[in-house]
Amino acid sequence: MLVLLAFIIIFHITSAALLFVATIDNAWWVGEEFFADIWRVCINNTNCTEINDTFTGYSMLQAVQATMILSTILCCVAFLIFVLQLFRLKQGERFVLTSIIQLMSCLCVMIAAAIYTDRREDLHKENPNFYRLISDGTYGYSFILAWVAFAFTFVSGLMYLILRKRK
Template sequence: MLAVLAFIVIFHITSIALLFIATIDNAWWVGTDFSLDIWRTCVNTTTTSVCTDIGSKTNYFQAIQTIQATMILSTILCCFGLVCFAFQLFRLKQGERFVLSGIIQMLSCLCVLIAAAIYSSMHESFHNDLKLPGGSFGYSFILAWIAFAFTFLNSIMYLILRKRK
């Protein structure tokens, strides 16, 4: 049982790391001379890189704010889920453990799903509005989807683990 708990903690910490990287790093949409995330656009020239915040001037600012908010909320919920897991591990009796942690992880999973789904459905409009040529999804966007899978699996593991000795 100790090995299972250690695996779950490592899996949870990995989920938190993936969420932090996906939320902070500037690689949701990348091209040969630019990169775009949910916070700013960076255009690379031969000598410098010019980064500008995605402001309220864009037509899709509310959608971008929704993506920002749900990614931040997901990261906060995932961190809180780990603290809740540690608390429940030592304070609650068997059968009551990990239900709250599982629910918190499921909410975190839902927030990542909302953010990544909104971005994937509206990315064409974002890039046309910002007048960016071509490009493809970057590793931060892929990490967001991987974090979705990890948080979902983690919530399922918590709900299964709640009755184990």
């Protein structure tokens, strides 16, 4: 049982780390001379432009930013609640609250990545100064990590739903 508990804790911490990296790092859309994320666009590694309200499509990026931050916070809260429930729940009870919060984190990450996937091309077309420079890019590792974090948080949420506290 101790090995299972250690695996669940490591799996949850890995999920949180993936969410932190996907939210913070600047590699959602990359190319040879640029990289862009939900916070800024950098050309030639020196010319970085913060994405603000003058950027066309800013509301879409704000939605992605908000849901990624919310998913990271929910994942951390779920871990804290898991630790509290580990010592407070009676034997045989399930970690339902932890599961619900972790599945909400999963939903937030899915929403953020789906919005970015759907609206990325429109965002670049609406900003012609950047579009000609960054149109020939690919999805970066932060974007891929967001989808991997979605899978990890989903599996983690299901594990908590099934898991019972045993001796």
